[in-house]
Amino acid sequence: MTANGPQTVASSESSGSATDAAMTDDAPLGSPRVDDAVIESRDLDVYYGDDQALHGINMDIPERKVTALIGPSGCGKSTFLRSINRMNDLIDIARVDGDLYFHGKDVYDDDVDPVALRRKIGMVFQKPNPFPKSIFDNVAYGLRVQGKDDGDVEKKVRTALERAALLDEVEDQLDSSGLDLSGGQQQRLCIARAIAPDPEVILMDEPASALDPVATSKIEDLVEELAEEYTVVIVTHNMQQAARISDKTAVFLTGGHLVEFDDTGKIFENPESDRVEDYITGKFG
Numbered sequence: 093m094t095a096n097g098p099q100t101v102a103s104s105e106s107s108g109s110a111t112d113a114a115m116t117d118d119a120p121l122g123s124p125r126v127d128d129a130v131i132e133s134r135d136l137d138v139y140y141g142d143d144q145a146l147h148g149i150n151m152d153i154p155e156r157k158v159t160a161l162i163g164p165s166g167c168g169k170s171t172f173l174r175s176i177n178r179m180n181d182l183i184d185i186a187r188v189d190g191d192l193y194f195h196g197k198d199v200y201d202d203d204v205d206p207v208a209l210r211r212k213i214g215m216v217f218q219k220p221n222p223f224p225k226s227i228f229d230n231v232a233y234g235l236r237v238q239g240k241d242d243g244d245v246e247k248k249v250r251t252a253l254e255r256a257a258l259l260d261e262v263e264d265q266l267d268s269s270g271l272d273l274s275g276g277q278q279q280r281l282c283i284a285r286a287i288a289p290d291p292e293v294i295l296m297d298e299p300a301s302a303l304d305p306v307a308t309s310k311i312e313d314l315v316e317e318l319a320e321e322y323t324v325v326i327v328t329h330n331m332q333q334a335a336r337i338s339d340k341t342a343v344f345l346t347g348g349h350l351v352e353f354d355d356t357g358k359i360f361e362n363p364e365s366d367r368v369e370d371y372i373t374g375k376f377g
């Protein structure tokens with residue numbers, strides 16, 4: 093990853109239609125654009141009915157790094173996350189304007205199949221939500237939908253469980269219900285389910301907030317390991333967690349504005365924005 097200096101713009105062949113919006117007054121401080129971006133958001137607005145939840149979001153998400161989205165409740169972190177793999181399509185009143193590129197292709201183009209997109213950009217939710225099926229069948233689910241044959245499924249299920257740091261704990265009980273696992277194990281099962289179809293990006297919406305400290309620490313270790321193979325975007329309320337595990341941090345503030353986006357060390361040690369500093373130091377939010 094090559095970060096640009098504050099308020100600078102790297103040329104991006106993959107998003108030739110994008111404007112230099114990062115240079116406008118609304119541009120976030122820091123480095124909204126990076127050279128090895130896999131996801132590029134350009135002037136992204138999201139509305140729920142008449143209410144605008146996100147305003148002109150410009151952000152490049154680097155490949156195989158952890159990008160954390162932080163900010164006070166209701167500032168639009170989850171909305172932005174759901175925009176990336178079009179989960180907002182499932183909310184009737186949600187509407188998206190602007191551009192969201194994945195490898196240079198706008199995911200909102202008419203010819204993009206959202207289901208295929210979500211195989212490339214998987215998601216893990218706040219509350220572990222295994223299907224009422226066996227551990228094996230939970231992880232195999234997406235592969236079977238893709239029509240993989242049984243031998244392939246078996247191998248990929250084991251690989252996914254291993255990558256999710258769960259295989260050792262469940263190897264002898266793959267036929268038991270996923271619902272019988274502990275909360276932390278269930279969340280790792282959901283991570284295995286998300287990575288089994290071989291996505292490139294994993295979106296995580298507060299994946300550890302329902303877990304105890306030990307389970308949280310396992311998920312944090314796992315997130316860092318996953319970034320060796322996947323691009324990870326994680327929403328968290330926990331600033332220490334963002335500081336510990338992410339490479340880049342985006343700070344959203346009230347009203348749905350991205351105020352600052354930069355290397356995590358910079359955001360936490362020397363943010364450009366006074367509002368971000370106040371938020372980080374707990375003066376509000």
Ligand SMILES: Nc1ncnc2c1ncn2[C@@H]1O[C@H](COP(=O)(O)OP(=O)(O)OP(=O)(O)O)[C@@H](O)[C@H]1O
Nearest residue numbers: 140145163164165166167168169170171172183185
């Ligand atoms: N399904 C929805 N229908 C209508 N409004 C919504 C919907 N989801 C979110 N919103 C509104 O959009 C704004 C942003 O919400 P969002 O959940 O994205 O924020 P957030 O930063 O993730 O909050 P939190 O940290 O509390 O999860 C809020 O005003 C919220 O009320």
